[in-house]
Amino acid sequence: MDLHKNRLSQIFTPDYIAEFMVKNIKQHYFSSRNGSTIDKIKVLEPSAGKGIFLKYLLSEGFTNITAYELDQNLKIPLLKSYPDIEFKFENFLGSDVNEKFDIIIGNPPYLGQNYNAQIFQELVKNYSICKKYFVGNMDLFYFFIHLGIDKLKPGGLLSFITTNYWLTKSKKTGIKFLKPHITNDCFMIHYIDLSKIKVFKDAKGQHNCIFVLQKKYANEKHKKIDKIIDVIQLKQRTNHFNEKSNGKLFTDILNNQNSPYLLNYTSAMTNKDLSKKNSWILKYPLDVKNVVEQIEKHCRFNGSTSHLTDFFVIRNGLIxxxxxxxxxxxxxxxxxxxxxxxxxxxxxxxxxxxxxxxxxxxxxxxxxxxxxxxxxxxxxxxxxxxxxxxxxxxxxxxxxxxxxxxxxxxxxxxxxxxxxxxxxxxxAKENIKDIYFPRRGSLITQYDIEDRRKLVNLEPYYDKEPKIFFSYISNSNSFGYTKDSYYATSDTYFLWGREGKNDIDYLFLLAYLNSKIMKFLFLAKNIMIKRSKTKLEEEIPIPNTSLFNSKYQLELIDLIRYFTSNVTQNIVSIDETILYKLREISPNTFSQIRNEKYPRRIIDILLFKLFGLAEEDIDLLIEKYY
Ligand SMILES: C[S@@+](CC[C@H](N)C(=O)[O-])C[C@H]1O[C@@H](n2cnc3c(N)ncnc32)[C@H](O)[C@@H]1O
Structure with missing residues (x-):
């Protein structure tokens, strides 16, 4: 792809996707408006490319269509193929916000701001919509959503296919204006998760989605009306691009066919749950939510659910x-x-x-x-x-x-x-005389109860205190631990206890963080360990062990600590006498554990019992949705 093409982000949508999106939005449109006639519907395709959406819009009977395309090379072929469409061969981002549409549909250009800062500077200089909504770390298609929303009539629909990363981003990473704009002005009504299939032949490792937004009427805004979000999850994992089988999948969706590769459900998230600044987990089935709630029930401190951030700060090792x-x-x-x-x-x-x-x-x-x-x-x-x-x-x-x-x-x-x-x-614009000390990672800032700031030297912690640490990029919940001296480079994250949190039950917490329950939470809440720590800090619920107070639960916790301590020391043999109390309290749990060889398995079983969960249920959910 040459530079010119790259800048325009010319990746064209496969036929079956465009066909699906057009038919889908038409269904949505007419389901809420009986008796409207198709020739009255004003449709916009903001970045037409070779015109694949135009083809299906016409074949579905739409007649009042406006399309933008910046690339002058596409002008002649477009005019030739689609003589009845009103084309504007200019930048869509400069179009008049007062010209409103009933339907906006397409595949806007994707271009990350990070590597294209100059292009974004030019846009900000030239277009008011870009000036209004520019923020670092954004993507070009965010502007297309912003302007799209502004150009919709109340009740109007916008459907785009985009990468799906923006949904799980939080406000520090480019969605500062996008999520508030969407939630203030629109309902998300349909979300189609394409992350398991390859849509674009040439785009590497890209995870895509299709979404449908509906612009709110003034009274819907005013009355804070809520709406459900319908979700379609595609399960097919094809490594090779296969237009035919993917096409069949989309025909199945449109015809409401049952397919082993399709999941169709209402998200347990509704529009009112969509945060203006945090990750959106739209792929959130009700049966998954129920289990998450069952876990979080045990994570309440003073009435609200506590998260990692209430106890710890996550910091890199030494830079x-x-x-x-x-x-x-x-x-x-x-x-x-x-x-x-x-x-x-x-x-x-x-x-x-x-x-x-x-x-x-x-x-x-x-x-x-x-x-x-x-x-x-x-x-x-x-x-x-x-x-x-x-x-x-x-x-x-x-x-x-x-x-x-x-x-x-x-x-x-x-x-x-x-x-x-x-x-x-x-x-690095740092003091050049400061050549003897680590640049970062040897001190952390803490705030005492009176909110006074103090710097805490981490050397004694690195040297001997109990420490939990993990790799700063990982797709599994793998948490290391030691009480010995452990200094690490900056690719390691440490959990440092916050001021006043001195009574942390490290062994229990370690068991929980490494457990199958946590693996499930990672999937359910779409938690990944990446450079950004916000999700980890804010989404991992932390159990309140004082809520477990029956004799049975206390015994389970003791055993969890015991086996965890063994695992940290690499002790595999199991001293059975330790189980005698458990045999008295719950012969059932006892016999289940006796049959297990591996302490890590035992810890998982004990945790399932403690949280009142059935492992088989969780296995089924993981199998079904992830
Ligand atoms: C990702 S392609 C998609 C094209 C077409 N909608 C499709 O789905 O096949 C984006 C298209 O937008 C055009 N484009 C890029 N920036 C644009 C802008 N600011 N205004 C209008 N068109 C633009 C590109 O030339 C390219 O053809």
């Missing part, structure tokens, strides 16, 4: 000025002989003092993280870790002198790379 310099590799820049350590300075190895040795910490990358633990042997090297608190209240120049005095060999080693380190800091 160093340059890993290759600060992380010493054994037999390269570091030699270890018995308990002595030697650092390489000017081609010779110099012995470190005991004080200096204490400043070297084993450091790990996220690849070593396993559920419940980590691979101890696979550390990346020894990190030079100075603690800012040791020299606090000193200005930088004095601090640098003191640190050199106290740790002469380590600082001499670092000074060999002074120019390099200073350059990195200079480019």
């Amino acid at each position: 160093l000025i340059k890993d290759e310099i600060f992380i010493l590799k054994e037999n390269e820049s570091l030699k270890i002989v018995d308990t002595d350590m030697f650092i390489k300075i000017d081609k010779t190895f110099v012995k470190l003092s005991d004080e200096e040795k204490q400043k070297l910490k084993k450091i790990f990358k996220s690849k070593v993280i396993r559920p419940f633990s980590y691979d101890k042997s696979d550390f990346s090297g020894y990190l030079i870790y100075f603690d800012k608190n040791e020299f606090k209240n000193q200005n930088l120049t004095i601090r640098n002198e003191l640190i050199k005095e106290k740790y002469p060999n380590l600082t001499t080693y670092l000074n060999q790379y002074k120019g390099d380190l200073e350059n990195i800091l200079r480019n």
Whole structure:
């Protein structure tokens, strides 16, 4: 694809999708308006391409159609193929907002703002709609939705096919204006999830969706009317683009045929649940919601559901000025002989003092993280870790002198790379003298009960306190743990307890985070561990163990802690005497557990019992919907 095409984002919609979308929107339109005649309906296709939507609009009997297309190369073929359509070969984003339509349909151009900042700058300069709704991290098609909404008549319908990422984004990532605009002015009435099928032959790894918005009438806005959202989930997983079988699937949808590849349901989310600033989980069947609620029932503190963010802050591990310099590799820049350590300075190895040795910490990358633990042997090297608190209240120049005095060999080693380190800091617009300390990850800000801000030094936590950590990109709920010294690079996320949350039940929490229940919650709430932490912080409900107070539940919790502790220490054998109490309280649970070999399985079973859930039900839901 050449640059020109890329800028226009010319990816054309397959026939069967356009046919489906046109027939679908026609059905929606006439279902709410008896007796209206098709020639009165004003239709808009804002980015016509080669005109595939126009073809089906005409064949479905629409006559009053306006279409925009920016690419002048398409002008002649379009005019030739569709002589009865009113074309405007200009930028749709500059079109008159006062010209209103009953139906807007199409496949708008996708173009991420991040990599195309200049194009967006030009748009903002030239078009008022872009100026009004521009925000970093957005996509070009957001403007098409914004202007589309503004150009709809009350009751009018807009249906686009787009990528689906915007639905699960939160306000910090580009949807700041889009979600409020949609929820204020429209109802989402139909959502078709295409993430399991490949729609566009040439677009790599793209997850798509079709949605239908209905513009609110003034009284619907005024009375805060709510509406349901119909969902269609396609289950087919074809790696190869297969127009024929996908086409058949869409004919099935239109004809209301039962198909093993189709799920058709009303979302447990209604329009009033659609947040203006957070993720929308439209793919939310009622039977899934019921189980989520059953879990969340046990996560109430003072009447409301608590989430991870109420107890923890999630922070990356250590960001160093340059890993290759600060992380010493054994037999390269570091030699270890018995308990002595030697650092390489000017081609010779110099012995470190005991004080200096204490400043070297084993450091790990996220690849070593396993559920419940980590691979101890696979550390990346020894990190030079100075603690800012040791020299606090000193200005930088004095601090640098003191640190050199106290740790002469380590600082001499670092000074060999002074120019390099200073350059990195200079480019990052940071203080170039600050070459001895980690750039980030050694301190966190906390607020005490009176909301006073204080900086907490993390060294003692990295060194010994219980810690839960996980990879910052992962599609599974794999949470590591240790009470030992564990320093990690910035590709690791740590859960640091908030101020005043000192009584966290780490073993129980670890069991829960790594459980099959959590796996289900990840699927149900579409939680993924990505660079952005907001979803994790705000969507993972945290159980309130004080709500479990029957003798049976208390015993289950004790056992969960016991087995979790074993798993963290890699103990696989099971001491059966530990189960004697359980045998008395619940012979049933006891015998189920006795048949299990693996402690991790046992932990899962105990958690299901504790939450009052049947594992088979959850298996069925996962199988059915995900
Ligand atoms: C993703 S393609 C889809 C084309 C067609 N709707 C289809 O589904 O096959 C987007 C089209 O929008 C056109 N386009 C891009 N920016 C535009 C703009 N600002 N105004 C009008 N058309 C635009 C491109 O040239 C391209 O043909």
